[in-house]
Amino acid sequence: MKVMTIFGTRPEGIKMAPVVQALQLDESLESVCVNTGQHKEMLDQVLDLFELVPDYNLEIMKAGQTVEELTARVLAELSPIISREQPDLVLVHGDTTTTFIGAYAAFLQQIPVGHVEAGLRTNNIHSPFPEEMNRQMVGRLATYHFAATKKNKMNLILENVEACRITITGNTVIDALLQITEKPHDFPENLKQIFQNGKRTILMTTHRRENLEELQHVYRAVNRLVRENEDVQFVFPVHKNPIIRQKVLKEIEDTENVHVIEPLDYQDFVHVMKESHIVITDSGGIQEEAPGLGKPVLVARNTTERPEGVEAGTLKLVGTSEGKIYKECQELLSDEAAYQKMAAISNPFGTGDAAEQILNFIKEEFKVKAPSGVRV
Numbered sequence: 416m417k418v419m420t421i422f423g424t425r426p427e428g429i430k431m432a433p434v435v436q437a438l439q440l441d442e443s444l445e446s447v448c449v450n451t452g453q454h455k456e457m458l459d460q461v462l463d464l465f466e467l468v469p470d471y472n473l474e475i476m477k478a479g480q481t482v483e484e485l486t487a488r489v490l491a492e493l494s495p496i497i498s499r500e501q502p503d504l505v506l507v508h509g510d511t512t513t514t515f516i517g518a519y520a521a522f523l524q525q526i527p528v529g530h531v532e533a534g535l536r537t538n539n540i541h542s543p544f545p546e547e548m549n550r551q552m553v554g555r556l557a558t559y560h561f562a563a564t565k566k567n568k569m570n571l572i573l574e575n576v577e578a579c580r581i582t583i584t585g586n587t588v589i590d591a592l593l594q595i596t597e598k599p600h601d602f603p604e605n606l607k608q609i610f611q612n613g614k615r616t617i618l619m620t621t622h623r624r625e626n627l628e629e630l631q632h633v634y635r636a637v638n639r640l641v642r643e644n645e646d647v648q649f650v651f652p653v654h655k656n657p658i659i660r661q662k663v664l665k666e667i668e669d670t671e672n673v674h675v676i677e678p679l680d681y682q683d684f685v686h687v688m689k690e691s692h693i694v695i696t697d698s699g700g701i702q703e704e705a706p707g708l709g710k711p712v713l714v715a716r717n718t719t720e721r722p723e724g725v726e727a728g729t730l731k732l733v734g735t736s737e738g739k740i741y742k743e744c745q746e747l748l749s750d751e752a753a754y755q756k757m758a759a760i761s762n763p764f765g766t767g768d769a770a771e772q773i774l775n776f777i778k779e780e781f782k783v784k785a786p787s788g789v790r791v
């Protein structure tokens with residue numbers, strides 16, 4: 416049996432790495448790995464860290480290209496590869512353009528699709544944009560759905576996906592997180608210096624397309640928080656998207672105690688998260704990782720597809736208004752009991768064996784036999 420995995424952005428690389436590793440280690444399967452190259456530097460680092468060597472590297476990224484251009488190019492370049500390789504199953508992850516087009520290209524060639532991280536929903540097609548539509552469309556295109564939680568499974572059932580097509584596995588991000596935290600790690604000099612001053616660190620990331628017009632409000636809240644709390648600093652690794660970079664430069668680049676830095680390598684990022692007091696983010700993956708490290712997360716968005724974290728109490732949806740972000744963050748900084756309440760909650764997103772469960776499902780479903788001479 417031949418399984419093709421397709422990914423193209425940083426979070427897909429991180430979350431597909433444990434799946435690709437599991438497929439490659441299993442001698443009863445043939446694994447073909449395609450990197451669309453939707454991201455470049457931000458993904459290349461992840462490939463190095465997890466020692467992933469894709470069989471195909473498409474060079475799709477162009478600075479500041481529109482989603483329309485991206486969509487057309489991914490479809491045009493991916494289709495001949497699927498046609499040549501003729502996999503028995505295509506696996507995609509999450510909700511990016513690569514995810515949707517990967518699934519659609521396989522569907523057009525009548526190859527079954529397995530969707531990893533299936534069933535996340537806000538049910539608002541404008542938020543996150545275009546990810547909510549991407550994931551809903553992949554939900555229709557896929558034959559197999561690997562859901563992280565019971566709620567994700569229920570979302571799919573409400574959309575008439577047959578229960579027998581859905582497997583609850585936990586999120587593969589927890590597999591990746593555990594793998595990385597187990598490795599010895601030493602910060603590079605710039606990060607060592609940041610953490611030497613004894614201040615409480617707030618880690619922030621922002622990149623959502625639907626938030627781009629609102630970012631100045633988020634950054635103004637940051638300015639106010641550092642002005643009013645001398646013992647607080649921000650670490651802000653800025654996404655490579657040039658639109659975000661322009662906004663950052665205008666609002667907070669020169670603010671004292673705000674460390675505006677390049678995107679961090681995943682290993683450094685995870686350890687910065689460990690050393691941080693609070694996380695403010697509009698990222699999807701970070702909403703799953705930070706609770707795993709006992710860090711309260713203020714989600715700078717108006718919707719989340721991860722209500723499990725909000726219900727558990729480890730995530731708080733704070734939107735993008737300056738006043739609300741300031742107030743919620745100030746409360747966590749000044750009220751130790753409120754802080755501890757959020758920090759003590761256990762991670763609702765998985766236990767670290769998601770990739771193994773996905774592999775087992777595939778082998779059982781496709782009746783994969785061990786190669787002769789190999790004991791299973």
Ligand code: UD1
Nearest residue numbers: 424453454455456457458477478479480511512655656657
């Ligand atoms: C994409 C996904 C989003 C995901 C995010 C993860 C879509 C439509 N969006 O958003 O779902 O949450 O990735 O980060 O699929 N760039 C670089 N180097 C890189 C990566 C990006 O320079 O390594 C710059 C390029 O100018 C690129 C721009 O960032 O054009 C935007 O990248 P793109 O993949 O289109 O969208 P993201 O905002 O990264």
Ligand code: UDP
Nearest residue numbers: 426429652678679680681684698699700701
């Ligand atoms: N991440 C990273 N370096 C950074 C910022 C984030 O390695 O400087 C990791 C983070 O730990 C998470 C993933 O990138 O696993 C999230 O990616 P992003 O926020 O870009 O996308 P999303 O999860 O929102 O799709």
